[in-house]
Amino acid sequence: MTTPLLQLEGVHTHIGAYHILHGVDLEVPRGELTVLLGRNGAGKTTTLRTIMGLWRASSGRIRFQGEDIGACPTPEIALRGIASVPENMGIFSDLTVCENMVLAARAARRAQDLDPKRLDWIFGLFPALRRFWQHPAGLLSGGQKQMLAVARAIIEPRHLMLVDEPSKGLAPAIIQNLIAAFRELKQTDTTILLVEQNFNFARQLGDRVAVMDGGRIVHAGAMADLAEDEALQHKLLGLSLASHQ
Amino acid sequence: MSEQLPMLSPAATAPKVDKLPTVRLDRLPLLLLPALALAALPLVGSVSTWVTLTFAGLAMGMIIFIMASGLTLVFGLMDVFNFGHGVFITLGAFLAVSVLTSMPTWTESERLSVNLLALAPALLVAMALTGGLGFIFERTLIRPVYGQPLKQIMITMGGMIVGQELIKVAWGPQALPLPLPAAFRGSLVMGEAAVEKYRLIAVALGLLVFAAMSWVLGRTKIGLLIRAGVQDREMVESLGYRIRRLFVGVFVAGSALAGLGGVMWGLYQQTVSPTIGAEVNVLLFIVIIIGGLGSVGGCFIGALLVGLVGNYAGFLAPKVALFSDILLMVAVLSWRPQGLYPVVKR
Numbered sequence: 006m007t008t009p010l011l012q013l014e015g016v017h018t019h020i021g022a023y024h025i026l027h028g029v030d031l032e033v034p035r036g037e038l039t040v041l042l043g044r045n046g047a048g049k050t051t052t053l054r055t056i057m058g059l060w061r062a063s064s065g066r067i068r069f070q071g072e073d074i075g076a077c078p079t080p081e082i083a084l085r086g087i088a089s090v091p092e093n094m095g096i097f098s099d100l101t102v103c104e105n106m107v108l109a110a111r112a113a114r115r116a117q118d119l120d121p122k123r124l125d126w127i128f129g130l131f132p133a134l135r136r137f138w139q140h141p142a143g144l145l146s147g148g149q150k151q152m153l154a155v156a157r158a159i160i161e162p163r164h165l166m167l168v169d170e171p172s173k174g175l176a177p178a179i180i181q182n183l184i185a186a187f188r189e190l191k192q193t194d195t196t197i198l199l200v201e202q203n204f205n206f207a208r209q210l211g212d213r214v215a216v217m218d219g220g221r222i223v224h225a226g227a228m229a230d231l232a233e234d235e236a237l238q239h240k241l242l243g244l245s246l247a248s249h250q
Numbered sequence: 251m252s253e254q255l256p257m258l259s260p261a262a263t264a265p266k267v268d269k270l271p272t273v274r275l276d277r278l279p280l281l282l283l284p285a286l287a288l289a290a291l292p293l294v295g296s297v298s299t300w301v302t303l304t305f306a307g308l309a310m311g312m313i314i315f316i317m318a319s320g321l322t323l324v325f326g327l328m329d330v331f332n333f334g335h336g337v338f339i340t341l342g343a344f345l346a347v348s349v350l351t352s353m354p355t356w357t358e359s360e361r362l363s364v365n366l367l368a369l370a371p372a373l374l375v376a377m378a379l380t381g382g383l384g385f386i387f388e389r390t391l392i393r394p395v396y397g398q399p400l401k402q403i404m405i406t407m408g409g410m411i412v413g414q415e416l417i418k419v420a421w422g423p424q425a426l427p428l429p430l431p432a433a434f435r436g437s438l439v440m441g442e443a444a445v446e447k448y449r450l451i452a453v454a455l456g457l458l459v460f461a462a463m464s465w466v467l468g469r470t471k472i473g474l475l476i477r478a479g480v481q482d483r484e485m486v487e488s489l490g491y492r493i494r495r496l497f498v499g500v501f502v503a504g505s506a507l508a509g510l511g512g513v514m515w516g517l518y519q520q521t522v523s524p525t526i527g528a529e530v531n532v533l534l535f536i537v538i539i540i541g542g543l544g545s546v547g548g549c550f551i552g553a554l555l556v557g558l559v560g561n562y563a564g565f566l567a568p569k570v571a572l573f574s575d576i577l578l579m580v581a582v583l584s585w586r587p588q589g590l591y592p593v594v595k596r
Contacts, residue, residue, distance in 0.1 A: 100478060
């Protein structure tokens with residue numbers, strides 16, 4: 006069996022006086038898209054932020070490519086090849102779309118330094134970005150900002166993408182566009198850990214699924230198995246896929 | 251991490267693209283400057299007096315901008331209120347006294363070029379030493395209190411008091427004269443209006459600093475990082491950049507600019523006392539609040555407004571001039587509670 010790209014073992018996270026993660030065990034296999042599901046407050050976003058080093062795990066281990074990254078500062082974690090698309094998208098609204106992309110490409114000093122082949126590929130995924138290249142990112146619509154957030158994460162090749170609720174607040178047409186883009190990304194063997202509440206969105210993309218509740222992983226397995234098992238969906242998520250279609 | 255980019259599927263190539271709202275430069279704060287100047291003209295009465303007052307106000311504003319620009323970036327980037335900023339101004343002014351008084355033949359020369367050659371080392375020494383002091387200040391006083399605003403206020407004010415006392419030890423407690431170099435003295439007479447030569451130099455230097463800062467912030471990657479960090483430092487770190495290092499750089503640059511401003515302010519006052527920085531500190535905070543905390547453009551407009559209002563009020567109603575800065579701040583914040591150019595932060 007191959008070693009997972011990312012592995013969390015008994016991770017506990019406290020934020021101030023609050024104990025949010027209660028021993029998270031999670032494996033993210035290489036080259037697959039793992040969906041982290043769960044209701045509000047289950048600890049999904051805290052898990053991503055803890056992996057990214059934005060909040061420190063109070064105990065437990067976080068291994069990336071076999072190495073413990075639990076004590077690494079956020080910039081070092083990013084430099085190891087982990088990209089983050091946070092829930093608030095983290096768009097620099099006063100900067101143009103172009104400037105946002107230049108910042109995300111660490112080696113680039115200006116737009117001309119961006120890899121043209123990769124940029125073309127991104128423009129193919131998200132044509133709006135080409136059109137609004139020199140516009141302030143703050144003027145983009147919610148869906149376009151989400152596209153920019155994903156584009157920033159893929160402007161350079163990364164080992165792992167952490168994506169937090171990309172479908173949140175977006176119109177169905179934009180969600181379909183994002184699904185198509187993530188499908189393209191999967192073809193590049195990029196490993197993705199995707200937090201979602203929209204089960205229909207998650208079902209269309211996920212290879213693996215982990216369900217969180219009360220700061221723990223309460224189920225982990227193949228997405229196909231959960232998608233076919235209505236009783237399990239009811240038990241874990243309090244829903245059935247039928248009610249979401 | 252090389253990878254094969256896939257061919258695009260039709261679904262991915264055909265999203266619906268909406269129009270964006272038009273990009274509009276917020277010109278209203280910019281218009282405040284000519285509006286204020288024109289409103290003052292009938293009140294002042296004489297065009298020549300008005301020209302003199304306006305130039306004096308712009309020069310004062312430019313020097314205030316040089317001193318305040320670092321302060322606004324330091325706050326914008328790391329939410330650090332540095333109440334000790336004044337100590338860099340004081341040190342810069344005293345260093346100017348030492349450097350310029352050690353070059354009497356240069357400063358007493360009637361040739362402008364020789365005077366400028368005397369001013370240059372004063373500016374460079376002041377910037378280098380205040381930048382160095384800024385590095386130590388950040389390491390020893392600011393770093394332990396990140397994210398703790400009350401402690402920041404206390405410790406940076408304490409740092410300024412200690413710094414002032416150390417300056418008294420080095421230069422003595424008394425105020426020292428800082429005469430203008432010979433060619434900087436006097437005025438240029440244009441018709442009936444007289445514009446002091448030194449004020450022209452201050453305006454030119456202020457514009458140069460503003461242009462340099464605009465170029466760095468707008469055209470370089472470091473500038474992009476600073477602007478991005480002011481908005482969302484967590485995201486900047488998530489992209490792989492060490493914001494603390496960036497902050498140290500900005501703090502050192504801001505301290506060096508305060509030192510540069512200290513030299514110019516000292517020459518403007520022509521007397522340097524150990525409290526020169528502390529006295530102007532409140533004014534700098536008023537300027538960066540008026541401009542919008544973290545905004546360099548706002549700081550520039552705010553400083554010019556403060557300079558103009560101070561000079562017009564000093565001429566028209568000297569008693570009002572004592573609190574004209576506060577009145578200006580109240581008026582601006584009543585109109586725009588976040589300042590002229592608010593910075594969107596997360």
